[in-house]
Amino acid sequence: xxxxxxxxxxxxxxxxxxxxxxxxxxxxxxxxxxxxxxxxxxxxxxxxxxxxxxxxxxxxxxxxxxxxxxxxxxxxxxxxxxxxxxxxxxxxxxxxxxxxxxxxxxxxxxxxxxxxxxxxxxxxxxxxxxxxxxxxxxxxxxxxxxxxxxxxxxxxxxxxxxxxxxxxxxxxxxxxxxxxxxxxxxxxxxxxxxxxxxxxxxxxxxxxxxxxxxxxxxxxxxxxxxxxxxxxxxxxxxxxxxxxxxxxxxxxxxxxxxxxxxxxxxxxxxxxxxxxxxxxxxxxxxxxxxxxxxxxxxxxxxxxxxxxxxxxxxxxxxxxxxxxxxxxxxxxxxxxxxxxxxxxxxxxxxxxxxxxxxxxxxxxxxxxxxxxxxxxxxx
Amino acid sequence: xxxxxxxxxxxxxxxxxxxxxxxxxxxxxxxxxxxxxxxxxxxxxxxxxxxxxxxxxxxxxxxxxxxxxxxxxxxxxxxxxxxxxxxxxxxxxxxxxxxxxxxxxxxxxxxxxxxxxxxxxxxxxxxxxxxxxxxxxxxxxxxxxxxxxxxxxxxxxxxxxxxxxxxxxxxxxxxxxxxxxxxxxxxxxxxxxxxxxxxxxxxxxxxxxxxxxxxxxxxxxxxxxxxxxxxxxxxxxxxxxxxxxxxxxxxxxxxxxxxxxxxxxxxxxxxxxxxxxxxxxxxxxxxxxxxxxxxxxxxxxxxxxxxxxxxxxxxxxxxxxxxxxxx
Numbered sequence: 001x002x003x004x005x006x007x008x009x010x011x012x013x014x015x016x017x018x019x020x021x022x023x024x025x026x027x028x029x030x031x032x033x034x035x036x037x038x039x040x041x042x043x044x045x046x047x048x049x050x051x052x053x054x055x056x057x058x059x060x061x062x063x064x065x066x067x068x069x070x071x072x073x074x075x076x077x078x079x080x081x082x083x084x085x086x087x088x089x090x091x092x093x094x095x096x097x098x099x100x101x102x103x104x105x106x107x108x109x110x111x112x113x114x115x116x117x118x119x120x121x122x123x124x125x126x127x128x129x130x131x132x133x134x135x136x137x138x139x140x141x142x143x144x145x146x147x148x149x150x151x152x153x154x155x156x157x158x159x160x161x162x163x164x165x166x167x168x169x170x171x172x173x174x175x176x177x178x179x180x181x182x183x184x185x186x187x188x189x190x191x192x193x194x195x196x197x198x199x200x201x202x203x204x205x206x207x208x209x210x211x212x213x214x215x216x217x218x219x220x221x222x223x224x225x226x227x228x229x230x231x232x233x234x235x236x237x238x239x240x241x242x243x244x245x246x247x248x249x250x251x252x253x254x255x256x257x258x259x260x261x262x263x264x265x266x267x268x269x270x271x272x273x274x275x276x277x278x279x280x281x282x283x284x285x286x287x288x289x290x291x292x293x294x295x296x297x298x299x300x301x302x303x304x305x306x307x308x309x310x311x312x313x314x315x316x317x318x319x320x321x322x323x324x325x326x327x328x329x330x331x332x333x334x335x336x337x338x339x340x341x342x343x344x345x346x347x348x349x350x351x352x353x354x355x356x357x358x359x360x361x362x363x364x365x366x367x368x369x370x371x372x373x374x375x376x377x378x379x
Numbered sequence: 380x381x382x383x384x385x386x387x388x389x390x391x392x393x394x395x396x397x398x399x400x401x402x403x404x405x406x407x408x409x410x411x412x413x414x415x416x417x418x419x420x421x422x423x424x425x426x427x428x429x430x431x432x433x434x435x436x437x438x439x440x441x442x443x444x445x446x447x448x449x450x451x452x453x454x455x456x457x458x459x460x461x462x463x464x465x466x467x468x469x470x471x472x473x474x475x476x477x478x479x480x481x482x483x484x485x486x487x488x489x490x491x492x493x494x495x496x497x498x499x500x501x502x503x504x505x506x507x508x509x510x511x512x513x514x515x516x517x518x519x520x521x522x523x524x525x526x527x528x529x530x531x532x533x534x535x536x537x538x539x540x541x542x543x544x545x546x547x548x549x550x551x552x553x554x555x556x557x558x559x560x561x562x563x564x565x566x567x568x569x570x571x572x573x574x575x576x577x578x579x580x581x582x583x584x585x586x587x588x589x590x591x592x593x594x595x596x597x598x599x600x601x602x603x604x605x606x607x608x609x610x611x612x613x614x615x616x617x618x619x620x621x622x623x624x625x626x627x628x629x630x631x632x633x634x635x636x637x638x639x640x641x642x643x644x645x646x647x648x649x650x651x652x653x654x655x656x657x658x659x660x661x662x663x664x665x666x667x668x669x670x671x672x673x674x675x676x677x678x679x680x681x682x683x684x685x686x687x688x689x690x691x692x693x694x695x696x697x698x699x700x701x702x703x704x705x706x
Contacts, residue, residue, distance in 0.1 A: 015504040172385040188433035216682040218444035249440020282404040310525030329527040350531035361523035
């Protein structure tokens with residue numbers, strides 16, 4: 001086996017450094033999406049694995065909760081709303097001295113009433129006279145909070161913030177916008193590879209030129225066409241079929257090119273033999289070429305699907321920002337603007353938008369890489 | 380819309396195209412069999428059926444728009460009155476345009492270089508250790524994420540709280556631990572561009588990595604072994620054998636990332652929206668598409684500038700395609 005040398009140890013450490021640097025940002029986002037929103041706002045996500053000390057302010061109950069026991073009026077209750085696993089270790093009754101007392105000790109308010117606070121948040125507030133105020137008093141506590149994770153943020157984001165609908169919208173954009181180019185480009189690529197017709201070489205050169213044409217060159221005229229079309233037929237210029245066709249157009253060159261690259265590697269004898277036997281091009285395509293192309297279809301499907309799923313620009317230009325049309329990326333950008341400080345919403349929203357790409361990535365990584373590499377060899 | 384109506388819409392949309400190809404070919408076959416003589420037009424019609432949908436889409440969404448955008452760059456904001464070079468002279472004088480060009484150049488220099496470099500180094504490292512494929516998976520993963528998603532991830536990394544508060548952004552937490560003042564990274568002009576570029580590098584390194592990994596396997600082991608027996612250090616092997624061998628691959632990755640960087644929009648739109656001197660051409664173009672009711676003339680000029688940026692690559696691709704066709 002290999003010896004342990006300085007170089008090999010150094011390589012391992014350097015690679016480890018890269019891996020950690022690359023995974024930490026995503027990992028931090030994921031952990032944050034599972035944290036309680038109040039804790040998330042005041043402490044770094046890396047502190048969530050250990051017990052942390054937090055300072056909080058609570059308010060006791062008011063006069064309605066009092067009972068009379070012997071000579072004293074007493075309010076007995078718990079500071080926490082319940083369900084919290086915090087452990088109080090110090091508390092205070094004035095903002096100047098927030099950790100004046102140890103837990104279990106009795107503190108004296110200015111009005112000579114006494115309060116005892118216990119570890120689990122229970123407190124007993126005693127007074128010789130009747131409590132008169134409706135509002136309770138402020139209690140400052142220092143508590144230890146054990147690591148705790150919750151799915152509340154996901155519930156909030158999916159149901160209240162409208163990300164659930166945006167998720168469905170994205171799916172409704174991405175599936176056809178992937179399948180339609182795959183269908184029409186497979187016929188196109190077949191024609192470019194196996195059919196003889198005038199202008200084939202020019203068409204191929206056009207595809208190769210279109211590969212690098214920036215999307216921005218096409219936006220204004222296409223948007224104008226859509227607006228004119230919408231005005232002419234009295235329909236909305238922004239619609240799902242509209243964006244399907246836009247994505248089809250913008251993905252057409254790369255899809256065709258990748259398919260063409262694959263199809264020309266098929267043995268020409270096979271295609272010609274089928275033709276000699278009297279099969280039409282349509283039969284040859286459906287019965288011979290398509291079954292052989294399934295792996296390359298899979299690669300191209302994944303590339304285009306991820307492209308459409310992750311797209312923002314086309315979605316912004318060709319779809320409304322209305323909840324029934326908005327896509328995930330546009331919604332996320334909107335939240336970045338309106339809920340910029342609500343990290344529980346942003347981290348969770350971002351993770352929701354990443355679920356499908358990450359699922360595809362981890363389950364179909366081989367096809368994804370194959371597609372990318374195939375596209376790059378000549379691209 | 381409900382799940383159900385969305386599903387129906389999707390199904391109709393996809394089936395429409397399947398049906399088109401099926402029925403048009405079916406009709407053609409029907410007439411061919413009916414015709415007594417050999418159906419001379421059969422092949423031409425079949426070619427049209429195969430090509431027409433894709434060609435129409437290509438024409439409507441790429442070919443026509445490219446020329447229309449160039450035409451519009453000589454017209455006023457509603458695209459009706461010819462204004463000559465007015466939009467171009469506006470662009471040259473516009474400070475935002477100048478800033479965008481400088482930023483775009485910065486992106487073009489930094490991002491492809493760093494992504495290619497990291498990709499190459501990591502591909503080499505990963506080949507030597509037993510957990511290399513796991514490492515590659517992790518570094519490749521950002522490729523699957525959207526730019527906006529990556530934007531949120533990094534905005535969280537760069538988050539800023541006042542000097543007295545607990546920092547919840549990792550970068551500031553590290554800075555504070557090391558004894559520095561916390562910074563609002565994204566609002567420091569010039570430097571903030573580097574923090575935005577870091578996101579793109581973080582994403583694109585994965586692309587470079589997988590392509591290099593595939594290419595590294597084609598380096599003959601004998602060459603590497605021979606060099607090692609001769610006592611060459613690993614660093615020497617890397618620079619004198621591996622890098623020259625991968626020259627073509629490096630060039631290809633470089634061009635792919637360059638094209639991508641020229642169009643970069645999402646990251647900046649999501650992170651700073653071009654504030655604090657971070658605007659690039661694609662963002663300025665989007666801005667002018669809608670600002671003040673939209674100015675198609677200025678928008679077109681900016682789009683055209685991006686096209687000019689990719690033209691050398693376009694020409695080179697066409698040249699290589701021609702060379703391939705000859706063989």
